[in-house]
Amino acid sequence: MISIVRPRKWIARVLVLGVVLASPAMAAQPAWADPAKTLHVMMDGGEAGFDPQAAGDSYSATVVTAMFDQLYQFDYLGSQIVPMIALAMPEITADGRTWIIRIKPAIFFADDPVFKGKKRELTADDFVYSWKRLIDPRVRSPNVEILADRIAGARAAIERAKVRGHFDYDEQIEGLRALDRHTLRIKLVEPDYTLLPYLTGFALSAVAREVIEAHAGADGRAMEHPVGTGPFRLVEWRRGQKMALVANANYREEFFPDAPAGADAATKALAAPMRGKRVPRVGRIELSVIEEPQPALLGFESGALDYLELPFEIAPKALDASGRLLPAFGDRGVTLQRVTDLYLGYLYFNMDDPVVGGVAPAQIALRRAVMMAYDVEQEIKVVRNGQGIPATQPVPPDADGHVPGLDVRARFDPAAARALLDKFGYRDRDKDGLRESPTGQPLTLHIGTTPEDREREDLIRKNLLAVGLRTEFVNRRWAELFKMAQAGQLQVWMLGAFSATADAIFLTLYGPAAGNANIARFRNAEFDELYRQSKRTATNAERVRIYEKMSRIVAAYSPWGLRIYATRSTLVQPWVQGFRRNPHYLQVWRFVDVDPARQKSGK
Numbered sequence: 001m002i003s004i005v006r007p008r009k010w011i012a013r014v015l016v017l018g019v020v021l022a023s024p025a026m027a028a029q030p031a032w033a034d035p036a037k038t039l040h041v042m043m044d045g046g047e048a049g050f051d052p053q054a055a056g057d058s059y060s061a062t063v064v065t066a067m068f069d070q071l072y073q074f075d076y077l078g079s080q081i082v083p084m085i086a087l088a089m090p091e092i093t094a095d096g097r098t099w100i101i102r103i104k105p106a107i108f109f110a111d112d113p114v115f116k117g118k119k120r121e122l123t124a125d126d127f128v129y130s131w132k133r134l135i136d137p138r139v140r141s142p143n144v145e146i147l148a149d150r151i152a153g154a155r156a157a158i159e160r161a162k163v164r165g166h167f168d169y170d171e172q173i174e175g176l177r178a179l180d181r182h183t184l185r186i187k188l189v190e191p192d193y194t195l196l197p198y199l200t201g202f203a204l205s206a207v208a209r210e211v212i213e214a215h216a217g218a219d220g221r222a223m224e225h226p227v228g229t230g231p232f233r234l235v236e237w238r239r240g241q242k243m244a245l246v247a248n249a250n251y252r253e254e255f256f257p258d259a260p261a262g263a264d265a266a267t268k269a270l271a272a273p274m275r276g277k278r279v280p281r282v283g284r285i286e287l288s289v290i291e292e293p294q295p296a297l298l299g300f301e302s303g304a305l306d307y308l309e310l311p312f313e314i315a316p317k318a319l320d321a322s323g324r325l326l327p328a329f330g331d332r333g334v335t336l337q338r339v340t341d342l343y344l345g346y347l348y349f350n351m352d353d354p355v356v357g358g359v360a361p362a363q364i365a366l367r368r369a370v371m372m373a374y375d376v377e378q379e380i381k382v383v384r385n386g387q388g389i390p391a392t393q394p395v396p397p398d399a400d401g402h403v404p405g406l407d408v409r410a411r412f413d414p415a416a417a418r419a420l421l422d423k424f425g426y427r428d429r430d431k432d433g434l435r436e437s438p439t440g441q442p443l444t445l446h447i448g449t450t451p452e453d454r455e456r457e458d459l460i461r462k463n464l465l466a467v468g469l470r471t472e473f474v475n476r477r478w479a480e481l482f483k484m485a486q487a488g489q490l491q492v493w494m495l496g497a498f499s500a501t502a503d504a505i506f507l508t509l510y511g512p513a514a515g516n517a518n519i520a521r522f523r524n525a526e527f528d529e530l531y532r533q534s535k536r537t538a539t540n541a542e543r544v545r546i547y548e549k550m551s552r553i554v555a556a557y558s559p560w561g562l563r564i565y566a567t568r569s570t571l572v573q574p575w576v577q578g579f580r581r582n583p584h585y586l587q588v589w590r591f592v593d594v595d596p597a598r599q600k601s602g603k
Contacts, residue, residue: 033247035283037594040306041587042290042299046240049223052205053133056142058498061202062586066245066285067110068205068228069252071101071127072196074500074584076591077267078260079398081196085122085229085252087182090199096191096538101199103127103182108250110233114214119250122229124178126206129169131176132157133212134203136167138220143203145507145517150195151175152187169209192535193543194503197400200584231280231590245285254279256578256591267580274578274593281578281593303602306576306594310569312387318571323386325571333574333603337581341568342399344391344505345496347371347561351521353491355437356445359524362438364558365424370445370492371410371561372417373467374460380564383455388564393551394505396565398583400540401502403548408555409562417467428468435468444470448481448493456494485519494563500584502547506531509550509559522559575599 029035047060052068055061073084083089085107091100107122109115134141135154138161148154152175161167175187188195198204208227215225226234231251236244256274259267290296293311297318300308310318318326325336349367351357356367380388392407421427425438437443445464449457457473464471474481474490484490499505507513510531511523527550534546554560570581575598578591 029283030247030249030251032278033280033283034596035246036596037282038284038286039282039589039592039594040286040288040304041589042288042296042305042308044289044291044293044296044309044311046289046291047243049221050226050234051221051223052202052207052228053130053141053143054139054221054223055202058586063234063243063245063287064202064205064226064228065230065586066232066589067226067230067234067248068202068207069107069122069230070201070205071103071199073200074582075260076257076582076585076588077263077271077580079582079584081200084200086199090196096193096536097188099186099188099195100179101184101186103184104252105182107229107252109208109211109229110227110248110250112208112211112227114208114210114227120208122206123181124184125181126208127184127204128176128178129209130206131204132167132169132173133207133220136169136220137161138167140219141203142517143201145513146198146201146203149512150188150192152189190536191538193538194501194535197501197504200500232285240289242289243285243287245287247280247283251280254590270578270580274591277593280590282589285589300571300573303573303599305573306592306599307570307572307579310387310571312384312566315385315387315569319386319569321386323567323569329571335572335574337570337572337579339568339581339583340389340397341498341566342396342500342583343496343498343566343568344394344396344562345388345494345564345566346391346394347374347492347494347563348485348520349559349561350485350488350491350519351523351559352488355443356491357521359557362424362426364556365420366426367558367561368410369417369420369426369467370464370469371558372413372420373469374463374561374563375412376409376563377412378459378463379456383459384564384566387567387569389567391562391565394509394554394560394562395502395547395551396499399500399502399505401505401544401547403544403551406548406551408551410555410558414463414466421467421469426468433468434470442470444472446472446474446491448474448476448484448490450478450481451475453494460494486515488515488521496566502543502550503531503534506534506547506550509554520559522557524553524557527553573599574603 043059045059047063048057049060050064052064055064069085071086072081075082085104087102087104103124109120131147133139135144135148135158153173157173177185179185211227212222216222231248232245233248235246256277256279259271293314297314299305318329349356376390392409393403395402426435429436435443461471485493508517509522510518511528514521514523530546530550534543537543572579575595577593
C-alpha cells in the first residue's frame with residue numbers, strides 16, 4: 001500500500017462500452033494459478049484508471065497493485081517492511097543521502113503486443129523512467145511530493161520542464177541513476193530516513209517506456225493500458241462496473257510466506273495449509289463495483305462474493321453490539337476479521353478562508369469550539385454503527401510514528417464550546433439563537449457533504465446548533481468536493497485519509513504543499529521545520545518525539561479536527577484460504593486461494 005494520504009472516496013462517472021483487453025499473444029495461463037479458480041470481489045466506488053504514476057484514488061490503486069510490483073512491501077503476515085522485487089534492503093551511505101537498491105534479475109512484464117513477441121525484462125532504467133514520469137508536470141501526478149523535493153535535481157528538472165513545455169526523459173537527473181541493468185542509485189537532497197515506506201507504494205512502481213509511448217494520451221497518462229510485472233493482468237474493463245483480471249504467466253516465482261517467529265495461533269493456523277504454495281493460486285479475479293451497501297451484503301450472503309469489507313452503514317446486519325459475528329453467519333462457516341485501519345477521519349478547515357481560517361486567537365477559538373461541539377462518540381455509534389474509535393492524534397495506531405498514549409483531541413464539551421465562543425466575541429447579538437461573528441456580521445459555516453452523508457448532516461446540524469452556530473451544507477459528489485477543496489473553494493469538510501506513516505500524514509499539513517497535498521492550506525514555520533527535521537533524524541525514537549511536537553502544534557492551531565480511526569470488519573466465506581486483513585494492503589488477492597467445489601455449493 002502506498003504510504004501517502006489518500007482520499008476516502010473518488011468515484012469516476014465515465015460511461016463507456018465494455019473493453020476487452022486480452023489478445024492471442026497474452027492468452028498463456030500459468031500452471032500454478034488454476035484457471036478453474038475465480039475470486040469474486042467488489043469495490044464500493046468506481047476507478048479512474050490504472051497508470052501507477054497518475055492514479056490518485058484508492059479504487060484505482062487497489063487494481064494497480066494487482067498488476068504492478070513494488071520494490072518493497074509490508075510482510076503479509078506481519079508488519080515489517082521487506083523486499084518485494086528488490087534483492088535486499090537499501091544500502092544507505094553513512095551520511096544518509098545515497099541509497100543503492102539492487103533489483104532481482106529475470107523479472108518480466110506481462111506479455112503485450114508492443115514487445116513484439118519477446119520477453120521484456122524489468123530493469124533499473126524502468127524505475128528511472130517511471131520516477132521521472134512522477135515528476136513530469138504534464139502527467140500531473142497526485143503523488144509528485146514523494147520525489148520532487150527529495151531527489152537531488154528533481155525540482156530543477158520540474159522547473160525546466162515548465163519553461164520548455166515538455167519533460168526531457170533523456171536528460172539525466174543527478175539523484176536518479178541506473179548504475180547497471182539491475183542497480184538503482186538514489187541521491188537525496190538531504191538525509192531522509194522516512195523514504196523507505198514510500199518504496200512500498202504503487203506510485204513508485206515501474207512501467208515500460210515503450211508501453212507508455214504507445215498508449216499515453218496528450219496528458220502523458222496511460223490509464224487504459226496497464227502492463228506491469230505483477231501477479232495479474234487486466235483482460236476486461238467496464239468503467240465503474242466490472243473488471244476481470246487473470247494470472248500473469250510471466251509472474252516471478254513467489255510462495256506464500258511462513259508465519260513469522262512469535263506469531264499468534266490464528267496466524268499460524270492461517271499459514272499452515274498454504275505453506276510452500278506458489279502464488280497466485282487463483283487464475284481469475286472478477287471485480288464488481290457495488291456502490292450501495294445493501295446489494296453488497298446480499299451479494300456476499302448469496303455466495304456471489306468471496307469476502308466482503310463490511311460497509312459500516314449495515315454493520316448491525318452482520319455484527320452484534322460487541323462487534324461479534326451474528327450466528328446466522330457463523331453457523332455457515334463465515335469468519336470475521338477486524339482491524340483498526342490506517343485511516344484517520346478528520347474535519348478540515350480551509351486556513352485561507354476569512355471566516356474559519358487564519359491564526360488570530362478568535363479564529364483558532366472558532367475552529368476548536370466546532371470540534372468541542374461535535375459528538376464524535378455519537379458519530380461512531382449512530383452513523384458508523386460502532387465501526388471506529390475516537391482519534392486521539394493525527395497518526396493512526398499501527399502507523400509508523402504513532403505516539404503511544406498521546407491524546408491531543410478536542411473533547412466533546414458543548415458547555416466549554418459555548419464559553420469559548422462567548423469569550424472571543426462570537427455572541428448572539430440579535431437574540432435569534434444564532435451567533436454572529438466578533439464584528440457583528442452573520443456567521444454561517446459552509447460544510448461539504450456527499451449525498452450519502454444525510455445522517456452525518458443531521459448530527460452536525462444538531463451539535464452545532466446546540467452551541468449557536470448556523471450551518472449550511474455544500475452537498476456534492478465526492479470528486480466535485482475534492483476539486484473545490486484543492487482550489488481553496490471549500491470552507492469545511494469531513495473527509496478521511498489512509499497512511500502507513502506519520503511522514504505521509506504530516507505532509508498534508510506541510511506549508512510548501514499548500515494547495516496540493518495540503519488542502520487545508522496550513523502554514524506554520526515551526527511545524528514545517530520540525531517536518532524537515534524529522535526526515536533527517538536517523539532514530540525512530542527521536543522521530544517519534546518530533547511527531548509528538550507536531551501533533552501538539554496541530555492541536556493548538558486546529559487546521560484539522562480529529563474524529564475517528566476506522567474499524568474494518570471483513571466477512572470471509574468458508575471456502576476461502578490464505579486471506580488476512582492486513583491494514584498495510586489495499587488488496588491481498590495474490591495470497592488468496594479458493595475451493596471451487598465448496599464455492600459452487602456455497603458451503
